[in-house]
Amino acid sequence: MSNPFQDNATRVTRRQLFGSMASGLGTAALATLLKQDTLLGAGANATVPQRIGGLPGLPHHLPKAKRVVVLWQGGGPSHVDLFDEKPMLAQMAGEDIPGSVRGDTRLSTMSSGYGKWPCVPAIKPFQTYGQSSLRLSSMLPDIGNLADDICVVRSMHTEAVNHAPGVTYFMTGAQVPGRPSMGAWLSYGLGSETENLPTFVVMTSSDRGKTCGQLFFDYYWGSGFVPSRYQGVRFRNTGDLVPYLTNPAGISREARRSLLDDIAAMNSAHLADYGDPEIDTRIAQYEMAFRMQSSVPDLVDFSDESQSTLDRYGPDALRKGSFANNCLIARRLLERDVRFVQLMHAGWDQHNNLFTQLEEQCVDTQAPSAALVHDLKERGLLDDTLVVWGGEFGRTPFGQGDPANPKGRDHFGRAYSWWLAGGGVKPGTTYGATDEFGWNITENPVHVHDMQATILHLCGIDHTRLTYRYQGRQYRLTDVHGEVVQGILS
Structure with missing residues (x-):
């Protein structure tokens, strides 16, 4: 005779089911965040650019x-x-x-x-x-x-x-x-x-x-x-x-990197549990914001533009x-x-x-x-x-x-x-x-x-x-x- 309490403990909830199914996708999305992959589907002899995601x-x-x-x-x-x-x-x-x-x-x-x-x-x-x-x-x-x-x-x-x-x-x-x-x-x-x-x-x-x-x-x-x-x-x-790109006083870039790594680890664990795409979004946004701390100032530095x-x-x-x-x-x-x-x-x-x-x-x-x-x-x-x-x-x-x-x-x-x-x-x-x-x-x-x-x-x-x-x-x-x-x- 089955134990109803044990049955309940092993029952997969709807949220857990979708979460476990999506965790592979979420982990793959995180894995491709920092590396490029080759575009597919353009033909065997076609030369196509590299990309991230897609x-x-x-x-x-x-x-x-x-x-x-x-x-x-x-x-x-x-x-x-x-x-x-x-x-x-x-x-x-x-x-x-x-x-x-x-x-x-x-x-x-x-x-x-x-x-x-x-x-x-x-x-x-x-x-x-x-x-x-x-x-x-x-x-x-x-x-x-x-x-x-x-x-x-x-x-x-x-x-x-x-x-x-x-x-x-x-x-x-x-x-x-x-x-x-x-x-x-x-x-x-x-x-x-x-x-x-x-x-x-x-x-x-x-x-x-x-x-x-x-x-x-x-x-x-x-x-x-x-x-x-x-x-x-x-x-x-x-x-x-872009607001908030500058680190607060007393916070070095290395300290910010360490903080983001810890947050990413927690978000990744949560992503593996629930597979919510918005968690993946949060990870991606934190990483992009960190990179933009150096890319945006360069973007709006017009000193290399000629007067003409x-x-x-x-x-x-x-x-x-x-x-x-x-x-x-x-x-x-x-x-x-x-x-x-x-x-x-x-x-x-x-x-x-x-x-x-x-x-x-x-x-x-x-x-x-x-x-x-x-x-x-x-x-x-x-x-x-x-x-x-x-x-x-x-x-x-x-x-x-x-x-x-x-x-x-x-x-x-x-x-x-x-x-x-x-x-x-x-x-x-x-x-x-x-x-x-x-x-x-x-x-x-x-x-x-x-x-x-x-x-x-x-x-x-x-x-x-x-x-x-x-x-x-x-x-x-x-x-x-x-x-x-x-x-x-x-």
Whole structure:
């Protein structure tokens, strides 16, 4: 006859079962924290970089881009003022855009009930740039000088009509928060190529004295339901770039190392018992923080930058927290093999100050954006670094405010423009087209999910195969949508 007390003592609890099953994985994760392993799945004869962590079998194919930098322009840059020239808006200035063109387009509540939709022409003339004869606004001279290096996509579209859902849509694949961001997906799938800096770094900026800005929410770079070790590390734009990197007074680096070793031993024992991935995250964060004590000061030591390089980024190149300074730091991060850098700059939401603030916003951002591309090219990094410039949507071709004297443009997701460079993108080209009002896409539409699929493809990932099981289903960045945009690939 069995002993019920003995039976209870030997019974495996649900927590213990999952903990013992996961402990092997957790121990493997810790073991690979300090050493590199070779990427798998890229083909027997392919030459691929070394990495730390990542999933077996990735990349799915040989990547064109080892690194990605997203230059996010929060608020909605006006495509018809900057990238998509529409003479018809000048010819019909003040006249309503025809109903046959507008159709049933979903607009924000700020303009959906308008009784007037007066055409507003571009506020500055367009110019021809480069051998590719790219037509861009005269407010973008430095980007224009890159005309033969970039690909302008004029057929982006999204269902989002407000800022936070629009940003969340591109960053995470859904308009509501809760899913992993693109940088988190890449960190999870591909791992890292540097031991001394985070895999995924975020910096924000906003010149609020000149322009209206948007809030930056943590879920724009969050890990969602994948372990939090894959979320973006935000560098601060005031004070120290990363807080608490300096040891307290009286604590040597050797003492800190000894303390971390003891903490790691305790965490490892706890990890073996329970297999909680957040314990693995804690171990990884402690180790990364220790390494960043030496890597971050070097990162922001600009003494080795030439004056001509600083001049490219403009007068704000060394002003902490500016978009220009963030672009310069981004280039230094990419040089150090940080996989995903996300710069988020607010200020493109010109509802009632289009004629004064759009040009100011271009002054703040276009030269640093171009300088980053130029520097990557000069250093031989552009070929395997993907640069993405864009926002959550564009602006309406009609004016907002007093129909007789409109001051701005509203949100517009039916058609808008982005540009990309490097990392396997076809240079000196344009892709897609809109009608004569910049309202409807007439050629090669590119949805948000299509752009996500294309970015992952350039990084060596089949977007349909990078998934994570959560709440009973397999999730991916592109949800159940998305096609690679073959027409922009080199």
